[in-house]
Amino acid sequence: MALWDRLKESASTMQTQLMAKKNELTNGAFRDASMAMCALVAAADGTIDPAERQRVAQLIATNDVLRNFAADDLQRRFEANLDKLTADFAFGKVSVMQEIAKARKKPAEARAVIQIGIVIGGADGDFDKTEQAVVREACYTLDLPPHEFDL
Template sequence: MALEWLKQRYSEVTANLKTEVTKLKNKTFLEAVVAGCALVAHADGVVKPEEKQKMMGFLRNSDVLSVFDPQEVIAIFEKYAKQFEFDHQIGQAAVLQVVGKLKGKDSEARLMVRVCCAIGAADGNFDDQEKGVVRKICNELGLNPKDFDL
């Protein structure tokens, strides 16, 4: 009986450790995706509910990012949103700095840009302002905006 309990505890601890390691490995990607989404959402000056919902849906369905608590995701989004509310240029600079951490990580960078494009189109209108900020993200990452029809 004690051996069975020990095996069960070992399985639980192992699963928890795997989740924590996954979180650590993907924290930079999470922060870049959420920051990029905040930049796109603020491009036209109005953050629409559809944009937030689209971002949360992606994060919930992502194998890599679904391990994160939604409250943590919201806190990251709000952190960048406040910077935009204070000063748009400061907010943009902060986002591009975080996004730049994905430079050289091609698959992660491309996925992040695709998510940002989806956020821009979430309200049914991927306008020129939103496309413009996604082009800035592409430039920061060393990606060609034409690869994303921008």
């Protein structure tokens, strides 16, 4: 199977798994960690262009699992995390990882945050090495084995 097909299949599988847990994913720690993960994946290469920013914002707004939260609140949190990352990527990454770590206490939420990162990273059909690397790093932050997610 081609890499492209595997990426599409993996993102689709992750989205299906997230939908199965939608009703469990309603607290603030999950919300904050998810928006931090979205920003981290979007800025994985250290920069984010306006088109990518808009694409990820659109994915957040249309993701069924994230509809448990107000869209404007999610957008505000996503933008705040992106601002930290674009101002100073290394320093911002520390802050964003602290947000991601909020989901560590609940394994189902921690896995869902990683799955959201994979869905966001694979949405454009290219879950590239830098995106994989930041999601793998988030796995360690959440005390999850990266191999569980084929990372």
